Amino acid sequence: MIPVRGHTGARVAVLGLGRSGLSAARSLRAGGAEALCWDDNPAAREAAQAEGFTCADLLQPGALDNVAALIVSPGIPHLYPSPNPVVAAALAAGIPVDNDIGLFFRSLATSDWQGYEIAPRVVAVTGSNGKSTTAALIHHILTATGRRSQLAGNIGRGVLDIDPPGDGDVVVLELSSYQTDLARALTPDIAVFTNLSPDHLDRHAGQGGYFAAKRRLFAEGGPDRAVIGVDEPEGLFLAGQMAEAAADDRVIRVSVTRKLTGPGWQVFARKGFLAEYRKGKQVASIDLRSVSGLPGAHNHQNACAAYAVARSLGLAPRVIEGALHSYPGLPHRSQIVATAEGVTYVNDSKATNVDSAAKALAAFPRIRWICGGLEKEGGLEALRGLTGAVAKAYVIGREAAAFALQLDVESEICTDMATAVARAVTEAEPGDTVLLAPAAASFDQYDNFEQRGTDFTEQVLKQL
Template sequence: MIPVTGYEGRVVGVLGLGRSGLAAARALEAGGARVLCWDDGEAARTRAEAQFFEIADLSRDGAWEAGLALLVVSPGIPALYPAPHPAVEQARARGVPVDNDVGLLFRALAASDFDDFDTPPRVVCVTGSNGKSTTTALIGHILETAHVPCQVGGNIGKGVLALDPIHDGDVLVLELSSYQIETARSLAPDVAVFLNLSDDHLDRHGGRGGYFAAKARLFELGAPERAVIGLDEPEGRALADRLRGRGMEGESPVVAISASRKLPDHEPAVTARKGFLAERRGGRQTASADLREMETLKGAHNHQNACAAWAACRALGLAPKVIEAGMRTFPGLAHRMERVAEREGVSFVNDSKATNADAAEKALLSYDRIRWIAGGVPKAGGIESLRPLFDRVACAYLIGEAAEDFAQTLGEIPHEFCGDLDSAVERAWAASGAGETILLSPACASFDQYPNFEARGDAFRARARRIAGLPEEDAPEAEAGAGPASETGSDQETTP
């Protein structure tokens, strides 16, 4: 845990008692604050009470009579769109600042004394619509293989304040969603990565412009020394343009990355074309790596992730050969194109983390003959954008709330209504043949049937392993409160 100081003897409200909320409450108490906790879900409040946290309804006037100095909001809770939570309205009406765990982390780091450290801690933050988790995990893996002390957290793994106390030379690698960035009052990464932008969570941000603005805060408020920017979308190119010339003595902090475009020679760049990664500086190639045999980094989307991780690790001072060696041993990410079983030439692939169409597109592009399990809580636009890939689908097995809408979009493409995931897996297996892939890539959130995408992926993995005759294995331990058990307790399950 990283204690949060500056509120000794003062009262702080924590709204939302999922993973990040409980970690923030502990960190504030460790720093000497009195913490009042609230969650709209009774189960989340009961869990918090069992851990001896003080519960008070922060949406009501009575709780505010304690004289709150700060309101800390968990990422899943809207602070503005589509409507502010009543507790947030209370804070703003009373002139009480609203912050989140990410803002508190950077404030804690700024207040810490690292004069005795030979190497001060550094922070790498990764954001974007798709690929954040893979890129964050890949950076962490490369650092570990290079024997650089690091911790990985944020929107993946531990909440940022649940990380271990900072030690000499530590690097914090944080995946940050737009939800986490938009509310943070302090942002100060040493290296920040922007991968891409696609339509997602637009109701939360008041449209695509608000969504991009939330992401851009990491770079404009945070002012990183190095900004690794994906230039494959217009927003990335616009962000890079804003940042150029903002470095020391007018030097641009931008390192451009792309898996599809030829980039100008006047600034540092890392690109991937035809399976080869190339780093360029001063108009000439300075390093390269062959990505073609890296099984866990297949596909153009993963090549973009590899470029981003390479650029971030180079900014931290790692040598090209060290980075390449780390990439070659990267085990991949659970729930992201994770091959979990095989039987009679049929592969079972868990891509439960694909909670929107753009993410599902990456998986559909990676296999030729697919028995596709899709559905859940639909996102805006549904699967319309995936029409060009329907010829890869032998049959779609539809589950959850989105089934009817997805069926209309699929039209004459073979599809079946399965209701739940277990039925979909069994029916896909019964119809499959050698060389086919049974792919869970839902293009939807899981909240209609599962608390989070991890639970959905674990259920798929367990069913696939039973079909393949493999022994049961322990599912990865779920983070407490990580799903939407309540309105305010949910740390978002997807990758906004």
């Protein structure tokens, strides 16, 4: 646990008692603060009270009196589409609003670090797609090569739940736009921006606000090194803002669409080969085609970003290459769950938006595509022309018929996962990939994308 610093003896309100909220309450208490908790869910309040926390409705008169700060969980709106009433009340009262990420960066460093030979480092990864895989891959490379590492944030443990890092340790964080948007402190040593595509637009009042939330990771704290995907205009702009000159190697540019040239530091992948260039010269190359845990160009982008971070931390190219080959992949993200009679079954339930689904569709030569769910803002128009590898789509979800009408491939309305998997298994031929890449949220039929991916996996195993 990381005890929160700066609030000793103070009363701090915590809104939302999920993983991050309850973790923040514990760390506040460990740091000598009084945590005053609230969640609209009675079961969440009971869990907090069972740990000895005081729960009180923060909208009641006087509830925010003498409160030094309000700590808000990431799922609770603080500005758009409209502030949560408790957040609005705190802002009106002049109470600082923060989240567990801000508390983490304010509290991580201690006087013990003065005795370390190598100070702990924090790597923070954000972006629309691939940030979970990139963060997990960085953590894997470090641990596989003998560096102590902890993975936390939007993946793994809550940031305040980790152990205090020791001499030479690395903390790898995955951070969502909800987390970077509100944190009052953001000071990673290395910051990573994977890419940007439309997502969570209601929470950020559009694409510009969404990018601004991601950009805060770089603008607020000034990382020592920035690893930036430049295949979208926003990434190219961000790299330009962070670099003092074309040869400034504090910025490592990453691409999977073109060869990067120039006097700076670049890592890119073309036709399955990763290349590292510095000062206009190639210094390393890795064949990614045989790395089973990272199929497709979108995963090659993740590999490039993770490679760049590992190089920044002093690891040699061949050492990194060996670790890439032992990476098992993440559940629900291009996860191979079975192979039978020449057919591969891949669970990419995390492909919850159009852009991530398009990248999954580009990773395999002939696809039986299971898609559908709660459609996101903007529809499916961006997928048109990108479905050339799809032999047929099997559409699930409560609005499966409306979803299917937007597709430019042959489709069958299946509604539920069991039917979709059964039909795909029956019709699949050797060389096909049965791919779950929904291009939609899961909440019309499942609690989350993990539950949807688990259902797919279970249905596949039943059929084989």
